[in-house]
Amino acid sequence: MALVLEFLILSLSIFLLFLLIKRNRTPKKACLPPGPVGLPFIGNLHQLGNSNLHEHLWRLSQKHGPLVYLRLGSRPALIVSSAKMAREIMKTRDLEFCSRPFLAATKKLSYNGFDLAFAPYGDYWREVRKICVVHVFSSIRVQSFRSIREDEVSRTIEKISKSALACKPFDLTTEMVSLTSTAISRAAFGKTYEIGGSDTERFLELLVETQAMASSLFLSDYFPCWGWLADKLTGMTYRLEKNFEAFDAFYKRIIDDYLDPNRPKPEREGSTILDILLQIYKDGSFKLQLTLDDIKAILTDIFLAGTDTSAITVNWAMAFLMKNPEAMRKAQEEVRGFVDEDDVQQLLYLKAVVKETMRLQPTVPLLIPRETTKECSIGGYEIPTKTLVYVNVWAVGRDPETWENPYEFDPDRFLGSSIDLKGNDFELTPFGAVLEFLILSLSIFLLFLLIKRNKTTKKACLPPGPDGLPFIGNLHQLGNSILHEHLWRLSQKHGPLVYLRLGSRPALIVSSAKMAREIMKTRDLEFCSRPVLTATNKITYNGLDLAFAPYGDYWREVRKICAVHVFSSIVVQSFRSIREDEVSRMIEKISKSALASKPFNLTTEMVSLTSTAISRAAFGKTYEIGGSDTGRFLELLVETKAMASSLFLSDYFPCWGWLADKLTGLTYRLEKNFEEFDAFYKGIIDDNLDPNRPKPEREGSTILDILLQIYKDGSFKLQLTLDHIKAILTDIFLAGTDTSAVTVVWAMAFLMKNPEAMRKAQEEVRGLFGNKGFVDEDDVQQLPYLKAVVKETMRLQPTVPLLIPRETTKECSIGGYEIPTKTLVYVNVWAVGRDPENWESPFEFDPDRFMGSSIDLKGNDFELTPFGAGRRICPGIFIALFTVELSLANLLHKFDWEMPSGMNREDIDMNDVLPGIAPRMRDDLCLVPKAYATGHK
Known part of the structure; x- marks a missing residue:
C-alpha cells in the first residue's frame, strides 16, 4: 500500500510539472474578455458561493464590463450583462451561441437531453422543437387550457x-x-x-x-x-x-x-x-x-x-405594488370589473406592471446557460468552443444605458412603449503567471510530502482494513446507500475491528459484542467523546446539546439536568396520557379504514403519531400530518435529519473540504435550515416567555416549561441559555420521531412476513385483554411475547444501525491494536445483531429466542444495544420503548391485518432501504385492517 501511495504521489507531481512545462511552451494567443483573477485548478469557482449569484456577477460586470470571462474549474464561462451584447448572442450570432451544455443534473433529469429546454443544438432539438411549437405550445393549444x-x-x-x-x-x-x-x-x-x-x-x-x-x-x-x-x-x-x-x-x-x-x-x-x-x-x-x-x-x-416561475412573478408583482401605493391604485382603478382572459388584453397598465416586475425580478435571472458551438468572436474578444454562456437578464434590466432610474419600480415607463416580453427587445428578455507559480509550488509540496513519508516509519499497530486511495483513503468505499451492510461485509473479511482512513480522519468500525463491550463499558472513558462534525455541530448550536456534545464538564452538567428533569421516570410517566391519547386516536383512524376495507398507510401514520406525541410533550403543540402548521414543521424536521446524515467533505478534509461543501450548496443548505429552525424555536420560546400568555393548567407540563424554569432559576452549576434549550429540543426531535415510528413499522412488517409470530403476539394480547377497549401502558408490562417481538425487531433492524459516532479522547489500545487520538468510532449494532457467535440462526425472525431470556435493551447486554450503552446510552430509551410497545400492542389487539388486493406477504420488500438517521423501508407499509370482534376467540 505504501508503495502504491508513493507511486501515485510521484505520478501526480510529474504530471503537474509536465503541465507547467507544456503551458510555458504554448503561447497564449486568445484575446479573452476581462474578468477577475482566479485560483489554480478551481479558477473562479470559489467566487460563485454567493447565494444571490446574479447580483454578484452584476457587480463583476460593473468592474470588468458587459462581457466577463470566468474559468469554472476546467470550463470557460462568459457572463453577458448588457442589452447590446445580449442581442449579439441571442440574435446576431445566435447559431454560434444556441447550444446547451451537458450538465450532470439537467442531463439526468431530461433523460440524457431528450427534452426541449436542455437538449444540445442539433437535429433532435430541431425536430422536438417543431413538435412542441405546433402541437404543445401553439396559440390554439394554449387557448384550449384557458x-x-x-x-x-x-x-x-x-x-x-x-x-x-x-x-x-x-x-x-x-x-x-x-x-x-x-x-x-x-x-x-x-x-x-x-x-x-x-x-x-x-x-x-x-x-x-x-x-x-x-x-x-x-x-x-x-x-x-x-x-x-x-x-x-x-x-x-x-x-x-x-x-x-x-x-x-x-x-x-x-x-x-x-x-x-x-x-x-x-x-x-x-x-x-x-x-x-x-x-x-x-x-x-x-x-x-x-x-x-x-x-x-x-x-x-x-x-x-x-410552477415556481409564474408563482414567483405574481408574488414579486404584489410585493412591488404593496411597496408602491400609487402604482397599486392605478392598477386597481384600471382592473376593477375584470372578468376573464379577454378583459386582460385591455389592461395596459396591468401588463406594464408585469413587464416592470420582470425587468426588476426576472424569474430566471441568468436564464438557462448556453454553450458555444464553435470558436467565435464577440465585442472584439475571442470565445473558445464549448464556453458556458450566462445572460444576466437581471443585470440587463438595471442597465442605466437602457433604463432611466433603473432601480425604481415604475410601470409607467412601459405605457406607450413597444417593448414586449417575446424576445424581440433585448433590454427585456426574462425568458430567455500566478497559475504557473502555484502549479510549481504544489508539485514541490507533493514531492516534499513523498520524501517526508519515506523518512517516517509507521510504528502504530493498527487494526486491519481495506486498502484506500491516496489523500481520500477509504472515503470512496462509503458511497453505498446501505452503509451498515457494507461495513458488515468488511468485518466478515477483516474481523470485528476494521480500520479505515476517511480523508485525514482515522475511523474504527466495531462489529462484535465482545469489542462493543470493550468500547462502551470496559474502556468507556477513552471512547465516550463525540466528534465535532459540521452538520451536527451547527444544528446543536456548537455542541450545546446532550447527544452530540463532546465529553467534558459541560456534557456532564447537561446530562445531570436531562437525567433528573427531562428524562426521569417521573417526567416520562407524566407524558403517559399524551402517548395513550395519540395511540387511541390512531386506532380510531384505522377503525374507519377497516370499515371501508381500505389499505392503511402505517408508515405515514406512525410518523404522525410520534411527531405529534413528542411535540405535545415538548411544547404543548401538535404537528400531525394534516394539521395547520404541519407543512412548515415537517419540512424543517425532514431537512434537519437530512443535514444530520449528510456527508460534509470539510469533516474529512479540513483544509479544502469547506470549499467543496460551499460549491455543492451543502453549506448554504445547512445555514438556511439552521436559521429557519432557530426562528421556529424562537417563536415557540417567545410565546412561552410572554407574560400575557394564558397560564397552563399545570406548571411545568411540557419539556420546554421545565427547561425554561431551569433557565430562569439560575441556581444550577450550569447556567442554561436559550441556545442550550434549543439544542436539547433538537436532540429530542431528531431522536424521537422517525426512530420509534420506524421500529413499529419494521415490527409489523416482520410479523406480516411471519404469520406464526403474528398469531402468537395476537393471542397473547387478546387472551389477556380481549374484552378491553384499549391496552394501556400498565397492560403492556404483562405481554412478554410482545416485548420479545420488539427486541427481535431491534436486533435485526436497530433504528440507528451505526449508533451516533464516538471519538477517542486519547491514544489507546483495544484487542491488541493501537487506536490514535480523535479516531471516529462506529459501533455497528446491526452487524452485532447478526453475529452467529451470539445468535442461533441470526438471520431468522424468531421472538421466541427472548422468551425466558434475561437479555434486555438497557445497555447491559452488548449483543443487543440498539440504544447504545455506557455513558452515551440514549437518555430517551424509556420514552421510545413505551411508545413502540403501546402502539404495537393496540395494533395487534384491535385488528387483523391483510395485504392489499393483488399483493402477498412476499411483496413486502425489507431489503430496499432508504438511508438516513433511522433507515426505513423504501416503500411505505400499507396494510388492510380488519376489526377484531372483542371477546371473540
Missing part, C-alpha cells in the same frame, strides 16, 4: 374571500405555488396536485427536489476527471439518482394509466398535453419517432419551467 387557468384563479379568489371575511392574513406565496402546480398538472395530464390534496406531499416533494437538483452545483461538471467522486462522496449523485428514479416511476404510473385500454374514454380526445404527446408517440408518421422517455423529458421541462 378554462383551467380561469377556474384555478377563480378558486384562489374564493379562498381569499373567505380569508377576507375572517380578517385573517392570507399566504399568497403558498397559494400561488398551489395554483400554478395545479393548473399545469391539470393541463399536462388532467390531475390536480394542489396543496392539501391527496397525493400532494409526494408530488410536491418530487417537484421541489427536482428543482433543487436542477439548480445544484455538481463538481463533475467542472472537474470531469475527479469531480464525480466528490459528487458521490457528498451524496449529490445518490440524491440525483434517487430523485430521477422517483419522478420516473411517477411518470410511468401516469403514462401506464393513459395507455391502459380499459381506461375510461375522456370527454375530449387530446384534452391534455400527455394525450397530445402519446398520440404523436403512437402515430409514427413524424420524422422524429417520440419515445416514452422523450415524453417524460418534455413533461419535466413543463413542470420545471411553469
Whole structure:
C-alpha cells in the first residue's frame, strides 16, 4: 500500500510539472474578455458561493464590463450583462451561441437531453422543437387550457374571500405555488396536485427536489476527471439518482394509466398535453419517432419551467405594488370589473406592471446557460468552443444605458412603449503567471510530502482494513446507500475491528459484542467523546446539546439536568396520557379504514403519531400530518435529519473540504435550515416567555416549561441559555420521531412476513385483554411475547444501525491494536445483531429466542444495544420503548391485518432501504385492517 501511495504521489507531481512545462511552451494567443483573477485548478469557482449569484456577477460586470470571462474549474464561462451584447448572442450570432451544455443534473433529469429546454443544438432539438411549437405550445393549444387557468384563479379568489371575511392574513406565496402546480398538472395530464390534496406531499416533494437538483452545483461538471467522486462522496449523485428514479416511476404510473385500454374514454380526445404527446408517440408518421422517455423529458421541462416561475412573478408583482401605493391604485382603478382572459388584453397598465416586475425580478435571472458551438468572436474578444454562456437578464434590466432610474419600480415607463416580453427587445428578455507559480509550488509540496513519508516509519499497530486511495483513503468505499451492510461485509473479511482512513480522519468500525463491550463499558472513558462534525455541530448550536456534545464538564452538567428533569421516570410517566391519547386516536383512524376495507398507510401514520406525541410533550403543540402548521414543521424536521446524515467533505478534509461543501450548496443548505429552525424555536420560546400568555393548567407540563424554569432559576452549576434549550429540543426531535415510528413499522412488517409470530403476539394480547377497549401502558408490562417481538425487531433492524459516532479522547489500545487520538468510532449494532457467535440462526425472525431470556435493551447486554450503552446510552430509551410497545400492542389487539388486493406477504420488500438517521423501508407499509370482534376467540 505504501508503495502504491508513493507511486501515485510521484505520478501526480510529474504530471503537474509536465503541465507547467507544456503551458510555458504554448503561447497564449486568445484575446479573452476581462474578468477577475482566479485560483489554480478551481479558477473562479470559489467566487460563485454567493447565494444571490446574479447580483454578484452584476457587480463583476460593473468592474470588468458587459462581457466577463470566468474559468469554472476546467470550463470557460462568459457572463453577458448588457442589452447590446445580449442581442449579439441571442440574435446576431445566435447559431454560434444556441447550444446547451451537458450538465450532470439537467442531463439526468431530461433523460440524457431528450427534452426541449436542455437538449444540445442539433437535429433532435430541431425536430422536438417543431413538435412542441405546433402541437404543445401553439396559440390554439394554449387557448384550449384557458378554462383551467380561469377556474384555478377563480378558486384562489374564493379562498381569499373567505380569508377576507375572517380578517385573517392570507399566504399568497403558498397559494400561488398551489395554483400554478395545479393548473399545469391539470393541463399536462388532467390531475390536480394542489396543496392539501391527496397525493400532494409526494408530488410536491418530487417537484421541489427536482428543482433543487436542477439548480445544484455538481463538481463533475467542472472537474470531469475527479469531480464525480466528490459528487458521490457528498451524496449529490445518490440524491440525483434517487430523485430521477422517483419522478420516473411517477411518470410511468401516469403514462401506464393513459395507455391502459380499459381506461375510461375522456370527454375530449387530446384534452391534455400527455394525450397530445402519446398520440404523436403512437402515430409514427413524424420524422422524429417520440419515445416514452422523450415524453417524460418534455413533461419535466413543463413542470420545471411553469410552477415556481409564474408563482414567483405574481408574488414579486404584489410585493412591488404593496411597496408602491400609487402604482397599486392605478392598477386597481384600471382592473376593477375584470372578468376573464379577454378583459386582460385591455389592461395596459396591468401588463406594464408585469413587464416592470420582470425587468426588476426576472424569474430566471441568468436564464438557462448556453454553450458555444464553435470558436467565435464577440465585442472584439475571442470565445473558445464549448464556453458556458450566462445572460444576466437581471443585470440587463438595471442597465442605466437602457433604463432611466433603473432601480425604481415604475410601470409607467412601459405605457406607450413597444417593448414586449417575446424576445424581440433585448433590454427585456426574462425568458430567455500566478497559475504557473502555484502549479510549481504544489508539485514541490507533493514531492516534499513523498520524501517526508519515506523518512517516517509507521510504528502504530493498527487494526486491519481495506486498502484506500491516496489523500481520500477509504472515503470512496462509503458511497453505498446501505452503509451498515457494507461495513458488515468488511468485518466478515477483516474481523470485528476494521480500520479505515476517511480523508485525514482515522475511523474504527466495531462489529462484535465482545469489542462493543470493550468500547462502551470496559474502556468507556477513552471512547465516550463525540466528534465535532459540521452538520451536527451547527444544528446543536456548537455542541450545546446532550447527544452530540463532546465529553467534558459541560456534557456532564447537561446530562445531570436531562437525567433528573427531562428524562426521569417521573417526567416520562407524566407524558403517559399524551402517548395513550395519540395511540387511541390512531386506532380510531384505522377503525374507519377497516370499515371501508381500505389499505392503511402505517408508515405515514406512525410518523404522525410520534411527531405529534413528542411535540405535545415538548411544547404543548401538535404537528400531525394534516394539521395547520404541519407543512412548515415537517419540512424543517425532514431537512434537519437530512443535514444530520449528510456527508460534509470539510469533516474529512479540513483544509479544502469547506470549499467543496460551499460549491455543492451543502453549506448554504445547512445555514438556511439552521436559521429557519432557530426562528421556529424562537417563536415557540417567545410565546412561552410572554407574560400575557394564558397560564397552563399545570406548571411545568411540557419539556420546554421545565427547561425554561431551569433557565430562569439560575441556581444550577450550569447556567442554561436559550441556545442550550434549543439544542436539547433538537436532540429530542431528531431522536424521537422517525426512530420509534420506524421500529413499529419494521415490527409489523416482520410479523406480516411471519404469520406464526403474528398469531402468537395476537393471542397473547387478546387472551389477556380481549374484552378491553384499549391496552394501556400498565397492560403492556404483562405481554412478554410482545416485548420479545420488539427486541427481535431491534436486533435485526436497530433504528440507528451505526449508533451516533464516538471519538477517542486519547491514544489507546483495544484487542491488541493501537487506536490514535480523535479516531471516529462506529459501533455497528446491526452487524452485532447478526453475529452467529451470539445468535442461533441470526438471520431468522424468531421472538421466541427472548422468551425466558434475561437479555434486555438497557445497555447491559452488548449483543443487543440498539440504544447504545455506557455513558452515551440514549437518555430517551424509556420514552421510545413505551411508545413502540403501546402502539404495537393496540395494533395487534384491535385488528387483523391483510395485504392489499393483488399483493402477498412476499411483496413486502425489507431489503430496499432508504438511508438516513433511522433507515426505513423504501416503500411505505400499507396494510388492510380488519376489526377484531372483542371477546371473540
